[in-house]
Structure formats: C-alpha cells, structure tokens
Amino acid sequence: MVGKEDLKLLGLEVSPFVIRVRMALGIKGVSYEYVEEDLPFNKSDLLLASNPVHKKVPVLIHNGKPVCESLVIVQYVDELFAGPPILPADPYERATARFWAAFVDDKLVPAWIGILKAKTEDERAEKATETLAAIGLVEATLADGRAFFGGDSIGYLDIVLGSCLFWFEALRMMHGVEIIDSGRTPVLAAWAERFGESAESKGVVPGADEAVKYANKLAAAAAAAAAAATK
Amino acid sequence: MVGKEDLKLLGLEVSPFVIRVRMALGIKGVSYEYVEEDLPFNKSDLLLASNPVHKKVPVLIHNGKPVCESLVIVQYVDELFAGPPILPADPYERATARFWAAFVDDKLVPAWIGILKAKTEDERAEKATETLAAIGLVEATLADGRAFFGGDSIGYLDIVLGSCLFWFEALRMMHGVEIIDSGRTPVLAAWAERFGESAESKGVVPGADEAVKYANKLAAAAAAAAAAATK
Numbered sequence: 001m002v003g004k005e006d007l008k009l010l011g012l013e014v015s016p017f018v019i020r021v022r023m024a025l026g027i028k029g030v031s032y033e034y035v036e037e038d039l040p041f042n043k044s045d046l047l048l049a050s051n052p053v054h055k056k057v058p059v060l061i062h063n064g065k066p067v068c069e070s071l072v073i074v075q076y077v078d079e080l081f082a083g084p085p086i087l088p089a090d091p092y093e094r095a096t097a098r099f100w101a102a103f104v105d106d107k108l109v110p111a112w113i114g115i116l117k118a119k120t121e122d123e124r125a126e127k128a129t130e131t132l133a134a135i136g137l138v139e140a141t142l143a144d145g146r147a148f149f150g151g152d153s154i155g156y157l158d159i160v161l162g163s164c165l166f167w168f169e170a171l172r173m174m175h176g177v178e179i180i181d182s183g184r185t186p187v188l189a190a191w192a193e194r195f196g197e198s199a200e201s202k203g204v205v206p207g208a209d210e211a212v213k214y215a216n217k218l219a220a221a222a223a224a225a226a227a228a229a230t231k
Numbered sequence: 232m233v234g235k236e237d238l239k240l241l242g243l244e245v246s247p248f249v250i251r252v253r254m255a256l257g258i259k260g261v262s263y264e265y266v267e268e269d270l271p272f273n274k275s276d277l278l279l280a281s282n283p284v285h286k287k288v289p290v291l292i293h294n295g296k297p298v299c300e301s302l303v304i305v306q307y308v309d310e311l312f313a314g315p316p317i318l319p320a321d322p323y324e325r326a327t328a329r330f331w332a333a334f335v336d337d338k339l340v341p342a343w344i345g346i347l348k349a350k351t352e353d354e355r356a357e358k359a360t361e362t363l364a365a366i367g368l369v370e371a372t373l374a375d376g377r378a379f380f381g382g383d384s385i386g387y388l389d390i391v392l393g394s395c396l397f398w399f400e401a402l403r404m405m406h407g408v409e410i411i412d413s414g415r416t417p418v419l420a421a422w423a424e425r426f427g428e429s430a431e432s433k434g435v436v437p438g439a440d441e442a443v444k445y446a447n448k449l450a451a452a453a454a455a456a457a458a459a460a461t462k
Contacts, residue, residue: 053334053368062323065323067323067326067330068330069329069330069333071329071333072326072329072330072333073326075325075326075329076322076323076325076326079322079325080322091307091310091311092293092296092298092307094306094307094310095298095303095304095306095307098300098302098303098306099298099299099300099303102300102302102303103284137284
C-alpha cells in the first residue's frame with residue numbers, strides 16, 4: 001500500500017474491460033479520476049501517449065505511469081492496494097482463475113463480439129453457437145455450490161465474466177441470442193442475478209440499453225462510412 | 232513451498248510454451264517427470280483428461296491436479312516454489328512484464344507462426360512484416376542497458392520470448408526471414424546471445440534443426456492428407 005495516490009483511469013462506459021478495472025478499484029476502496037474517452041472516434045492525446053501499443057482503454061495512470069490491458073491492471077490493483085483480495089490466496093485457485101480469465105478473453109469474448117459484428121445471418125448463427133459452447137464450459141466450472149467464482153464474494157473471474165453480462169442482455173434484445181438462461185445454464189443464471197445485485201457492480205455496470213445505443217452508434221458510423229466510400 | 236511433490240509435465244520438445252515451463256521449473260530447482268506427447272497426431276488419454284478445454288501442452292500435473300496454459304503455469308510455479316523469483320517483485324514491473332508477455336502471445340507468436348503456415352509467398356511476406364513490426368516494439372522496451380528483461384538475471388519475459396528464439400532461427404533457415412538481427416534489432420540480438428548462453432536455457436531449448444525437422448514433419452503430414460483427400 002502506498003501513500004498519496006494520483007490515479008487516473010481512461011475509460012469508456014460500455015467497455016467490459018474498463019468495468020473490470022472500475023470494479024477492482026471499487027473493491028479496494030480506492031478513489032480515482034475517471035476520464036471518458038470518445039471511442040473509437042476521437043482518441044485523446046493522453047490515450048495515444050499512454051497506450052501507444054494498443055491505443056485502447058482501459059489505461060490506469062498511476063503517479064504518471066500507465067498500466068494497460070484489463071487483466072494486467074486488475075492484478076496490479078490487487079497487488080498494490082490493501083483491502084479485500086481479488087485473486088484467490090491459494091496458488092492452485094489463482095491458477096484456475098487465471099486459466100478461466102484467459103479462456104473468457106481468448107474464446108468467449110471474441111465469439112460474442114462476433115455476434116455483434118457478423119455481416120450475415122449465417123455468420124451470426126455460427127458465432128452464437130461458438131458463444132454458447134464457450135459459456136457451457138464456464139457453467140460447468142461453477143457447478144459446485146459456490147455463490148461466486150471467488151467463493152462467498154466477488155473475485156477475479158467474477159469481475160472478468162460479470163463485466164460482459166450487460167452486453168449479453170443487449171445481444172438478447174438486438175439478436176434474440178440467449179447466452180445465459182435459466183434452462184441451459186441455470187448455475188450461471190443464478191450467479192448473474194447475484195452479480196447484478198452486488199454492491200460491487202452497482203454504479204459501475206450500465207444498463208443493457210446503453211450497450212444497444214453504443215452498438216447502434218457504431219453501426220450507423222460504419223454505414224455512413226460505407227455510403228461515403230461508394231459515392 | 233510444499234513438502235514432497237508429485238510433478239508431471241506433459242510436453243513437446245519443440246513447443247516454446249512447454250520450454251517456458253521447463254525453464255521455470257529449472258530456475259526453481261524443482262525436479263519433475265517429463266512426458267513427451269506425440270503431437271498433434273496422438274494425444275494421450277492423460278492429456279485429453281487433463282486439459283479437456285484446449286487439449287494442448289504444456290500441462291503441469293501437480294499432486295494429481297492439472298494446471299494448463301504456459302503463462303498460467305509459469306506464474307503458478309513462481310508462486311508455489313521457493314528459489315529465485317521469476318516475476319519481478321515490484322508491482323509496476325510485474326504489470327509491465329505481464330503486459331509484454333500478453334503482447335508476445337497475442338501479437339508476436341501468431342505473426343511468426345503465420346510465416347510457417349502461410350500458403351502463398353504474399354501471405355508469408357505479410358506475416359513477416361507483422362512479425363518485424365511486433366519485434367520492433369519489444370526491442371524498444373529493452374533499450375535501457377539491462378542484460379535481461381528481468382534485470383541481471385532471466386525472468387518472466389525472458390522466458391516467454393526466449394522460448395521462441397530457436398524457432399526464429401528455424402524461420403531464417405527455412406524462409407530467410409531475419410526476425411532478430413544485429414542491424415535492425417541490436418539490443419535483442421545481444422540479449423538473444425546472452426539468453427542462448429544462459430544456464431537456464433541449456434538442456435531445455437533444442438537446436439533450430441529440431442524445429443525445422445518438426446515443421447517438415449507437419450508439412451509432410453498435411454501434404455499426405457491433402458493427397459488422400461483428392462484421391
């Protein structure tokens with residue numbers, strides 16, 4: 001734990017990756033300055049200078065030094081600040097949490113983002129199938145009576161997966177895809193309810209309508225760019 | 232540190248991901264049983280049962296419990312066993328090492344594997360350009376006089392990137408691509424020499440000719456499969 005902190009978070013309200021960092025900082029009870037970026041349209045000079053490799057949010061700037069990539073930042077926050085632990089204490093449980101966090105980001109996230117970005121109904125159906133296969137594997141890992149992946153309270157994997165839930169609801173509203181539902185994934189459905197009611201998610205996770213609005217804004221911009229290109 | 236250990240590593244000699252784990256176990260001075268898998272042709276029942284999600288090596292089986300994914304395993308080994316630390320002690324340096332390890336696996340590795348897998352010369356040239364752009368960014372991060380990314384000794388990022396070096400040499404032999412060379416990436420060229428001479432890499436990192444042999448074996452199997460399909 002360090003003394004006086006200068007913490008600035010560059011973010012985007014509807015980014016699951018940013019929400020992970022805000023939840024981590026919230027769990028630790030750390031206050032910070034939040035700066036909303038206008039993405040992907042206008043990247044600030046500070047963002048470009050702080051994350052020249054990926055030019056993406058979240059970036060946590062701590063005493064002038066940037067930390068990038070949501071999983072890296074959440075672990076940094078967990079290691080730096082006192083307060084409730086985010087990763088499990090036991091090395092094997094830590095490894096398991098890291099394994100599934102990587103699975104979420106390498107398999108599940110690209111699949112559900114693929115549903116959004118699909119250019120044809122066939123492609124959308126294919127990405128939906130991929131998403132359901134991935135979420136089914138995650139369902140199986142929680143099927144042992146724990147309230148959260150972290151045990152009795154929200155931990156690393158809860159943050160990593162829970163930050164995606166409002167987008168799942170947006171995908172249901174926009175495309176009728178039920179990624180988590182009480183019939184097929186009952187354990188995750190009950191977990192998602194607990195997650196949504198948790199103090200940790202309140203005030204940080206927006207409503208699904210915000211995700212829909214953002215998706216529509218991106219689609220409109222893409223359509224305008226396509227129209228301009230064919231003029 | 233635990234007492235009597237039962238450690239078994241499922242691996243493949245020419246896999247950079249497996250080499251990372253062997254180096255980590257070597258740094259900690261831990262002995263283990265090594266089991267070579269015949270990949271990708273014959274996956275053992277133990278491999279399929281231990282890593283049902285990805286069905287890939289490395290898998291470290293510790294007292295009967297499997298840990299998968301090389302970056303997860305290396306951190307597990309570092310957290311579990313006494314001996315020289317692998318990740319830096321300082322949280323900011325840990326975050327930086329994790330950031331670049333993710334960069335290597337998300338950007339650099341897919342690019343150089345793309346050179347191997349390219350079906351046309353154009354595609355190969357494109358992947359080579361991607362690889363050189365990625366390695367250029369890594370070069371810049373070491374340009375401050377340290378002997379290794381880990382400081383005076385081999386650490387996390389050294390293992391993560393160093394495990395790929397013999398494949399870089401194989402790509403030079405097979406396709407004439409110079410990923411690290413003393414003109415364009417002088418800092419990494421000097422680092423690669425130190426890495427190759429290190430006690431940590433000796434006996435674990437095979438020669439480039441082994442990589443070439445494995446690549447040729449895969450290519451021959453793919454050609455035989457294609458010939459069988461057109462019969």
